Amino acid sequence: MALARLVSPILRIAELVFATIVAGINGQYLHLARGASSWSLGRFIYTEVVAGIAIFFSLIWLIPFSSGFVHWPIDFVISVTWFAAFGLLVDYFGGSCGGVFNWDNLHIVRGDQCGKWKAVWAFAFLSAICWLVSAIVGLLWVHDRERRTYERRSWRGRSRV
Secondary structure, three states: OOHHHHHHHHHHHHHHHHHHHHHHHHHHHHHHOOOOOOOHHHHHHHOOOOOOHHHHHHHHOOOOOOOOOOOOOHHHHHHHHHHHHHHHHHHOOOOOOOOOOOOOOOOOOOOOOOHHHHHHHHHHHHHHHHHHHHHHHHHHHHHHHHEEEEOOOOOOOOOOO
């Protein structure tokens, strides 16, 4: 499972970068819409909270001495929350910015709102995928570790005290 030790930090850095991008763009929108009711901004607030939680955990789990792979259930839960945020945002905009994975109508101009929201959609989706892959890698690592520990146990003879 040496590959898992190499892949995990790369995934954590990607999760951190993607969550930071989503938090920045979404936070800018929340700042501009600060007079609106919190009920109408609920999905954006949810996305900001998910991004904040993802930033926190990706920073904590980037520390080399933290228990690397045993927290795969939390990775899976964060992946599900990212998928929910992605779905909520796509549902909110409907087809007003074109199809979800249709990038033809984007213009690289300052203030292109559809471009900003498609970036949020893309990075929320990529973050969900990264967290899901982290959960799968962690699950495989834990399963392999338990199997190796079980095979090493020797039940023959007396135990040493």
